[in-house]
Amino acid sequence: MARRAISKDSNLRQEELGPSLSVTPSAVSKSSVSHQSAVTLNYFPDDFEFSAIVQEIEAAIEDGIDPTLCAKGSSGSYFVRDRQKHIIGIFKPKDEEPYGQLNPKWKKWIQKHCSPCCFGRGCLIPNQGYLSEAGASLVDRKLELNIVPKTRVVRLGSTAFNYGAIIRATARTKKSIVESVPRLGKRFNRIGLPRKIGSLQLFVHGYQDAEIWLKKFDTTPLSEHTAEHFQHLFERLVVLDYIIRNTDRGNDNWLIKYEPAPPKTVVTTKDHSVIIGETNKLFSALHHIPMISNLEQPATNIYPYYQCMVKPICCIHALFDVDPEVVVKPPIEIYIAAIDNGLAFPFKHPDEWRAYPYHWAWLPQAKVPFSKEIQDHLLSKLQDPAFVRELCEDLRALFKIDKDFSNHTYEKQMSVMRGQIANVVEALQEEKTPLQLVQMPVMTIEHKHKKTSRTPSLQEEFTRHFNQTRPTFSCC
Known part of the structure; x- marks a missing residue:
């Protein structure tokens, strides 16, 4: 639930990130020689700016500016800085996730040992929250929602991270060998602690928990013009959460920035x-x-x-x-950021103890029908089978980064997502409200992999299955 970073767009503007993201080409070139391994592991050919930010973080760590553990949340989340000590991102290692073995927070450890029957979420793949974070950012970019801070999978190493005793002892031994026998030390691929794979989300400045602002809006309503814009942003959050089936969206893990200018x-x-x-x-x-x-x-x-x-x-x-x-009229000064997307992309709809509802469904904005703005923005994309297929393939390429990737489980995840997309399309076409959207029967759309001599139609490729099992508790 830490503050994170913003992607480039008209609503969450890059210039609002301040000087912390001003990674100049000269700064990158100076560090590129001494940090060649970082370039190899964390280089994104389609995003030079993000690659430069990761290199800057690596350079700061080597200069002794270590990440700091975020006090909030139930997992190991770390604020990472540049060489000017400005926070520019938040890193979540895979093995320090809420259900990971090296989670430094005691909350989940106590839950695991004292209440194992309530530990974990049966509809999610364990320890793949970092892929869920990056996947939510990918969906946001594909749909051009521009509400998720840019997030990608990277590898970082630091003494501030939580490592096992054996790993730390091995790193100390390597360091001693290098200092005493330099020729032998040259045979090591890496000196120091190994890099951890995880998600890196750019940091966002000037935002607060939505819960704080929503309470203020109850007593001090927004102007008509600003309220309309906020409704449009809220609808984008609804669509994102519903499509990726976010199982952890409370009003304390999406952010609002509101700075009204004097008229x-x-x-x-x-x-x-x-x-x-x-x-x-x-x-x-x-x-x-x-x-x-x-x-x-x-x-x-x-x-x-x-x-x-x-x-x-x-x-x-x-x-x-x-x-x-x-x-x-003053310019619009309200923006939102959808953060904490690590518990999304389930391989089945929740059907056990908890329903994991969307907490925004109880807000007054959820009772307003979807606007024409969101209809015009999304329907042409979501109704296009080629677009949905491309989205699924992009997610496949992302999820395959994990060494435990299972194509069978991935297909189940996409079946859930296709069903969610179908419901969103219907809700937009019929001008339903977000509340009515979450009340629609959930379903999965499975890919049948039929081989025919002619080009298969959409009905021949996919089969719909409505979920008949409901969770025991629907309010939590």
Whole structure:
């Protein structure tokens, strides 16, 4: 539940990240020689900027600026910094996830040993939260929702991470050998602790838990214009969570940034005699402007005429004013960030003890029908079988990073996601509300892998199965 980073888009703007993400090419080039291994492991050909950020983090760690454990949450999550000691991301190692063996937090350890029947989530693949984090970012980019901070799978190593005693002893032994027998030490692939695979999410600045702002909005409502924009962002969060079937979306793990700008006031005049006089000056100026082609120095000669035109033009608009003051609406200053996506992409719908509901379904925004804006933005994509197929293949390429990847389990995950997409399409077409969306019967759409001589149709490729089993408790 730590604050994280923002992706590049119109709603969550890159410039709001501040100087902490200003990784200059020169800074990267200086570190690229001494950190060649980092480039090999953490280089993204399609995203040079993210690659540069990872290299900057590696360089900071080698300079002794270690990550720090986040106090919040139930797993090992670490704030990572650049060489100026600015927080620029949050790293979640795979083996320190809530159900991982090296989780440094005691909460899950106590739950595992004192209440094993309630430990874990039976619909999720254990210890693959880092893939879920990166997968949510991938879906966000594909659908152009622009609400998930950019997240990718990387490998980082630091003494601040939680390692086993044997691993630490091995690292100390290697270091001693290098110091005492340098020639023998050259045979080691890596000196120090091994890198851990995990998700790296860019850090977001100026955001607070949604729960904090939602309480404030109850007493101090948003303006109509801002509320409309917030509703559009909320709908994007709904679609994202529903498609990836996020099993852990409370109001404390999505963020809101709200900084209302003071309205600007423009005072206008109603002295029509002044307006008429200034208008006459304008026409006089227009009449005496020489042809541009006849000017020896157009930029210099035309400036006096331009200067005498500015005031009349600014004054003419007063003819159309009704009130003595015109209030200019401030720019939209509300944004959201969907973080903590590590418990998504289940291989089946929850059907045991808990339902893992979406807590945003109880908000008043969930009772408003989906807007035309979200319909126009998503329907063309989600109704396209080729787009859905490409999305599934992109997720396959991501999930295959894990050494325990199972194609059978992956197909089950995609069956759930296809069913969720089908429900979203129906809800958008029928202009349902987010609350009505979560009340729709859940289903899976399974791929049948039929081989035919002709091109198979959508009905021949996929089969729908509605989920008949319901969890015992639907409120938690």
